[in-house]
Amino acid sequence: MTDAGLTGALLSWYETARRALPFRNTKDPYYIWLSEIMAQQTRITALLPYFTAFTARFPTVADLAAADEHDVLKAWEGLGYYSRARNLRRAAVCVMAEHGGRVPSDPAALRRLPGIGDYTAGAILSIAFGQKVPAVDGNVLRVHARIQRDATDVMTPAARTRARAWVLSLMPDDRPGDMTQALMELGALLCLPAAPRCAECPAAAFCGAHLAGCACELPVKTPKKPQRVENRPVCLLLDPEGRVLMRRRTEALLRGLWEFPAAPPAGVPLLSNEPCGRAEHVFTHIRWQMEGRLCRTPAVPAPEGHLWASPEDFADLALPSAFRAFVKILHTVWEG
Numbered sequence: 001m002t003d004a005g006l007t008g009a010l011l012s013w014y015e016t017a018r019r020a021l022p023f024r025n026t027k028d029p030y031y032i033w034l035s036e037i038m039a040q041q042t043r044i045t046a047l048l049p050y051f052t053a054f055t056a057r058f059p060t061v062a063d064l065a066a067a068d069e070h071d072v073l074k075a076w077e078g079l080g081y082y083s084r085a086r087n088l089r090r091a092a093v094c095v096m097a098e099h100g101g102r103v104p105s106d107p108a109a110l111r112r113l114p115g116i117g118d119y120t121a122g123a124i125l126s127i128a129f130g131q132k133v134p135a136v137d138g139n140v141l142r143v144h145a146r147i148q149r150d151a152t153d154v155m156t157p158a159a160r161t162r163a164r165a166w167v168l169s170l171m172p173d174d175r176p177g178d179m180t181q182a183l184m185e186l187g188a189l190l191c192l193p194a195a196p197r198c199a200e201c202p203a204a205a206f207c208g209a210h211l212a213g214c215a216c217e218l219p220v221k222t223p224k225k226p227q228r229v230e231n232r233p234v235c236l237l238l239d240p241e242g243r244v245l246m247r248r249r250t251e252a253l254l255r256g257l258w259e260f261p262a263a264p265p266a267g268v269p270l271l272s273n274e275p276c277g278r279a280e281h282v283f284t285h286i287r288w289q290m291e292g293r294l295c296r297t298p299a300v301p302a303p304e305g306h307l308w309a310s311p312e313d314f315a316d317l318a319l320p321s322a323f324r325a326f327v328k329i330l331h332t333v334w335e336g
């Protein structure tokens with residue numbers, strides 16, 4: 001079996017199996033860029049409403065560049081990994097200032113934009129600009145390890161280098177972007193991590209792991225380090241008007257987003273203090289175990305970096321999804 005046979009099988013399958021996604025039927029580099037950044041953290045079907053809302057709010061790179069950072073974070077709310085939204089906006093500003101408002105098709109210029117790594121650059125260059133540049137993410141690493149029956153640890157640079165070379169060998173001159181998308185779709189729809197659907201797979205006749213009956217044993221991956229557990233108290237501090245005290249984060253994690261304070265700040269005395277529920281949130285490296293307190297306070301000015309938010313003000317604040325359970329509790333208090 002040749003690479004050309006595999007290329008043909010993947011492209012023909014992609015033509016019939018491709019999902020009707022708003023960013024699959026366009027060569028607009030902004031849409032492809034945005035969809036790839038969103039897809040790094042979320043399944044495609046889950047990100048669709050975010051993609052639609054985000055592109056309605058910021059239809060072009062110029063709109064994104066002109067937007068206030070807080071509005072961009074608000075539109076990103078629920079997707080997590082807010083540094084990606086911040087980088088996206090910073091990169092849009094660079095595109096306007098340095099590239100005349102056009103996403104650069106030069107690989108080096110593209111890679112210099114904030115938040116654009118090898119994977120995103122490969123996706124934009126191949127799909128939007130028809131360049132033979134591979135885009136290798138976790139899905140493609142898995143597909144490569146299986147088809148090539150390659151037991152290199154996928155967390156190593158060597159596995160990535162081999163996968164890139166392999167994808168490049170499969171890319172036809174005239175449709176490199178379709179190969180990028182065919183491999184993405186294969187990884188998302190058939191070559192699933194735990195239960196690959198080999199019986200339906202267009203690559204089955206070319207797939208070393210499937211032919212050897214060891215698809216589920218690949219890819220080889222070193223186990224991740226366990227996440228660090230952090231206790232995170234959550235204070236819902238309500239003043240006599242029912243406004244809640246919010247703090248704007250200055251820490252690297254979730255910087256710029258609004259949060260419920262971990263403790264009552266200096267100058268905010270408590271009239272009452274009772275437990276109001278627990279929740280857990282898992283970030284990439286940290287696991288927050290959150291314990292809520294519902295506290296009543298007298299009318300005092302908001303300390304620096306904080307604000308008292310009425311329900312209407314609160315609706316406009318961008319909050320990390322980690323606090324979702326406590327937002328619900330707050331609404332229950334407001335509605336009760």
Ligand code: SF4
Nearest residue numbers: 191198201204207210
């Ligand atoms: S045959 Fe199975 S293991 Fe091989 S690429 Fe297809 S789905 Fe993945």
